[in-house]
Every structure is written in structure tokens, then in C-alpha cells.
Amino acid sequence: MAANVAENELNFLPSIYEGIKSIEKDSHDMNQKLTDLKSQFQKARECVDKLPGVQYSKEEQLKRIDILRKQLISKQELLQKYRNLTNFDLET
Secondary structure, eight states: OTTOOOGGGGOOHHHHHHHHHHHHHOHHHHHHHHHHHHHHHHHHHHHHHHSTTTTSOHHHHHHHHHHHHHHHHHHHHHHHHHHHSOHHHHHO
């Protein structure tokens, strides 16, 4: 992820499982597990907020991708033209 979060920090299933297991045992333990899970969800929200481009709508993101693709194709074409020039053409 962009925020360099360890993969296991965003793995919610073990926390959910531990929370369900603790329901059978102790309500205090369950409250602690739920607090831990809420903390993990908050970290996930912060990571998502730091991702580049999330401030744009889907349409704006697609438009930006299209512009970048066109720029890439144009630059690839220019690079290919440059590679196809002979040494004589480069000197003039």
C-alpha cells in the first residue's frame, strides 16, 4: 500500500474471529477485542485516505488515466521514430 502498512495490519479476519470467540468467554475480553478491531479499521481508513487519486471521482480518474495513456503512446511513438533515424539523419 502507499502508506507502507504491513499486510497483516489490514487483515481483519483474525480479529473478527477472536472477537467472536471472546463472546463465549468474557465480556471484558470481548470489549478489548472489539476495540482492537476498531483500531484496525481506523488504520485501514487512514491508509485509504493516503492513496493517490482518492480525492477524484471515478469519472475524473478514468479521464486522467485516458490522458496518461495518450501521453504514453505519444512518447512511445516519438521514441520509436528516434530509434529508426539513421546516424546521418541525426547529424543534420
